[in-house]
Each structure stands twice: as structure tokens, then as C-alpha cells.
Amino acid sequence: MGARVLIRGRTTLFFLPTALLAGCAGVPAPVAPAPQPLGLMELTISGLGTGPVSASLRPLGAALSPQAITTLPGGIQVRALASSAFDVGARGAGGQRYLSATFEVRNASQTAQAAYPDARQQLTFFAAGAPGNLQGTAITRLVRFDTSPADPTIALNLLPTHGMDYSPLQGRALVRPHAADLQFFTEAEADPATWAQGSAVTDAGVSTIFPYGFVVRHVSGVGRTLPANPGASQFDGRVTFAYRLPLQSAAADDPYQVRILLQAAEDTTPRVSESLEEQTTPGAQTVSQRAAALQGTLPAGTAVQVATLSGSTYAGASPVAVCRVRTAGTAAAPTTFLGSSC
Numbered sequence: 001m002g003a004r005v006l007i008r009g010r011t012t013l014f015f016l017p018t019a020l021l022a023g024c025a026g027v028p029a030p031v032a033p034a035p036q037p038l039g040l041m042e043l044t045i046s047g048l049g050t051g052p053v054s055a056s057l058r059p060l061g062a063a064l065s066p067q068a069i070t071t072l073p074g075g076i077q078v079r080a081l082a083s084s085a086f087d088v089g090a091r092g093a094g095g096q097r098y099l100s101a102t103f104e105v106r107n108a109s110q111t112a113q114a115a116y117p118d119a120r121q122q123l124t125f126f127a128a129g130a131p132g133n134l135q136g137t138a139i140t141r142l143v144r145f146d147t148s149p150a151d152p153t154i155a156l157n158l159l160p161t162h163g164m165d166y167s168p169l170q171g172r173a174l175v176r177p178h179a180a181d182l183q184f185f186t187e188a189e190a191d192p193a194t195w196a197q198g199s200a201v202t203d204a205g206v207s208t209i210f211p212y213g214f215v216v217r218h219v220s221g222v223g224r225t226l227p228a229n230p231g232a233s234q235f236d237g238r239v240t241f242a243y244r245l246p247l248q249s250a251a252a253d254d255p256y257q258v259r260i261l262l263q264a265a266e267d268t269t270p271r272v273s274e275s276l277e278e279q280t281t282p283g284a285q286t287v288s289q290r291a292a293a294l295q296g297t298l299p300a301g302t303a304v305q306v307a308t309l310s311g312s313t314y315a316g317a318s319p320v321a322v323c324r325v326r327t328a329g330t331a332a333a334p335t336t337f338l339g340s341s342c
Contacts, residue, residue, distance in 0.1 A: 034195045035265040039076065040128065040204055042140060043241055045083060045101050046257040050145060053083040055101030055241075057262075060204075076123075076264070077106040077113060079235055086166045087247060088173050095247040097254070098173050100163045105216050105237030107226040115234075120226035122267035124183060125239065126190065126213035127160070128206045129330070130261055136335055137328045138210055138261050145256040154245060154255060156328055156336050160212050162275050162283075163240035175275065175283030178221050179240035180290060184273040184307040184322045185211040187331045201263060208330045209263060211322070212338070214241050223297035224270075270294055271305040271320070276339065279311050288316050309339035 040060045047053040057078060082102045089095030105123065108115045127138035134142065134155035142150035142158075163179025166172075190211040192198030201209065216237040217224050226237045241260070248254050272294060274287040285293075287306055295304045307320045323342035329335035 034198070035124070035126075035189075035267045039264045040201075040206065041125075041262050041264065043101065043260045043262055044257065045085075045099055045241075047083075048085050048097065048099060048256050048258070049251065049254050050256065051085075053085045053099070053101075055080055055083040055103075057103065060261075076120075077108045077235075079104040079106070081238065086173075088166065088171070089247070091247040091251070092249050096173075096244045097247055098161065098164045098166075098242070098244045099258070100179065100240050100242035102163070102179065102238060102240045104219070104235035105226060105239060106235040107228065107230050107237070113232070115229045115231075117228050119228045120216075120237075120266055122224055122269065123216040123226065123237065123239075123264065124213045124267045125215075125241070125262040125264050126185075127210040127327075128201075128261045128263040129208035129210065130205055131207055133261060135328055136330070139258065140261050141257070141259040142255040143257040144252065144254070146252070150255045151248075151253065154248070158243050158245040158258065159327060159338050160214075160325075161242045161244050161277060163242045164244075164277070170281070172281055173244075173277060174281060175278055175285075176240075177283060177285040177290075178217070179242070180272070180275075180283070180285070181214045181217060181240045182242065182273055182275055183213050183215045183271060184309070184320075184325050185213070186320070186322060187211055187326070189269075191331065195265070206261075206263060210326055212325045212327070213262075213265075214239050215267075221293075223294065225297075269305065270298055270302060271307055273307040273322075274309070274312055274314055276309055276311075279309070279313070287314060291316065291318075310342045311339075 042058045045055045081104050085099040087097050107120050134152045137155045139155035144150045162182045163176040164173040165176045167174045190209045192201040216239040219238050272290045291304045291306050303318045305318045305320045307322050308314050310323045324337040324339035326334045327336050
């Protein structure tokens with residue numbers, strides 16, 4: 001039996017940009033403009049196992065070294081909305097802790113909180129690796145309740161999910177329909193070398209971009225566009241970051257706080273992704289239904305792709321068989337995956 005803790009707040013946070021870039025580059029079929037890097041940040045989720053759970057995004061823009069690029073002068077404004085954590089299963093018998101943090105997103109600058117005149121599309125937060133990260137993952141720090149470092153190998157088992165809710169009737173975690181923001185990519189799509197001005201990412205000290213991330217949705221639940229010129233309190237976007245990790249043998253060894261490195265980028269390829277959990281326990285809305293809902297917001301002739309992992313039974317239109325997603329190591333020397341080979 002699991003218990004859920006949900007805390008809602010109104011803390012306004014920001015991230016600073018790497019750049020807003022123009023240009024296109026080829027990616028695997030169908031061909032689409034390359035992602036455009038926007039900013040590097042660190043997500044922190046605290047209070048795990050004790051409550052209340054809280055979350056924040058710390059901008060790392062000052063550490064970046066943009067060169068001959070055009071930057072958004074004030075970054076993108078975000079605001080913490082809700083955080084949660086719950087356990088499924090028994091400690092020492094495969095039990096898992098699910099955690100998530102949801103933020104509101106406004107298409108406006110950090111410094112003056114002035115609205116931008118251009119709309120944002122498919123704003124995605126990719127997991128990022130750097131030399132100081134734990135075990136070659138996107139995890140920068142794991143801390144126990146007593147403030148001592150948790151076992152760094154736990155980072156290898158901190159795996160991304162959609163936003164999840166606990167179902168007392170089924171005794172398991174189910175995908176939350178309007179928090180299914182996890183997105184899968186191919187290694188080629190996640191390679192900054194294929195991005196417009198992707199050198200700004202590596203110049204910032206990022207050693208690898210992992211082929212998964214979390215995509216911003218419109219607050220209405222319809223589409224993913226952040227419109228231009230939002231009002232002063234108009235946060236049009238929402239994004240949920242979500243992970244799961246195994247419960248340790250002793251509660252004192254569980255991470256109380258986790259920190260994760262993220263690289264924001266504006267993508268242009270409409271896609272939804274089917275998580276491993278959905279393969280065995282579909283939520284209230286299937287991946288096909290999510291794809292159809294997103295399709296209804298797009299111009300004629302633009303198809304929504306559906307990314308799947310090994311074991312998927314999806315048989316609909318525009319599949320992208322990612323099969324497995326690297327969560328540790330580099331593309332050349334991967335060490336841990338979500339999913340398995342097809």
C-alpha cells in the first residue's frame with residue numbers, strides 16, 4: 001500500500017538561457033529542424049520519505065559560455081506548482097518510490113518579467129550529463145535525511161517515468177493523463193552535434209545529452225504552444241518531471257533529496273512516448289489517445305510520432321521504435337538503459 005504526499009505552492013523561479021538559435025539540421029526521418037538549446041538548470045526534489053515534498057529549479061546560465069549566438073535576454077520564467085512522492089510495494093521486496101515535480105511555464109523574461117513576442121514550441125527539458133555527475137547519469141547529487149551523501153550507485157536506478165498517481169484499487173502506479181510529459185528520443189536526435197548551434201551545449205561543460213526528457217504542455221491540456229505576449233500572470237505551460245527509484249533495505253539509506261541536471265531546448269517534432277509502465281498497466285488515457293489529442297492541434301499534413309520501447313504492442317500510425325533509452329554513460333560507451341534491445 002502506498003501513501004501520496006502532495007504539496008502545492010506558488011514559488012516563482014527562472015532559468016537563464018544558453019541561446020535562442022536559428023537554423024535547421026537534418027535528423028532521422030521524418031526530417032525536422034534540429035533542437036535549439038535554451039538553458040541549463042538543476043532540478044532539486046526534497047522531502048522524500050518524510051514530507052512535505054518540495055521542488056525547485058536552479059539556473060546554471062552563469063556557467064555557460066555562449067559565443068556568437070543570439071540569446072533570449074532574460075531566460076524563461078517558471079513557477080513551482082506541485083510536488084509528490086509515494087511508495088508502491090514493500091521495502092526489500094522490489095518496492096519503488098515514485099516522485100514528481102510540476103512547474104508552470106510563462107513565455108517571458110526572467111529579468112524584467114516582460115513577455116516575449118515570439119511563441120515557443122515543444123519546449124523540452126533533456127536530461128544532461130557532466131563530469132561531476134553520479135555514475136555517469138544526469139543525477140548530480142543524492143542526499144540522505146541526515147545530510148550525508150547517499151550511495152551513488154542508487155543513481156543508476158533512478159529512472160524517468162511519466163507523472164504517476166497511486167491507485168489504491170489496483171495497488172500500483174498509473175500514468176496521470178495530464179502529466180504524461182516523458183519524451184524519448186533516438187541517440188542521433190539527442191546528439192548536440194546535430195542541434196542548431198549545439199556547440200553552446202558542450203561549451204557549457206555538458207558531456208552528454210541523454211535521449212530522454214520532459215516536454216512542456218499547454219495548461220489547457222490542448223497542444224504544446226506557449227503563445228507570444230502572455231499577460232503578467234499568464235503561465236500558459238506546465239511540465240512534470242517524474243522518476244522512480246527502488247526503496248533501500250533500510251529507510252535511513254533512502255535519498256531524502258535528489259538533484260538532476262537538465263538542458264532545455266526548443267524542439268519542433270510533435271511526439272508522444274509510451275512508458276514502460278503503460279505496457280502493462282494503461283492509464284486513464286492511452287498513448288494512442290494522447291497522440292490523437294495532440295494531432296488535433298496541428299496543421300494538416302503534420303503527423304504526431306509515437307515513441308515506444310522494446311515490448312510495446314503499439315500498432316498505430318507514425319511509430320518510432322526507440323527500443324531502449326540510455327540513462328547512464330555516453331552514446332559511445334553506455335552503461336545503463338531504460339528498456340532493452342528490440
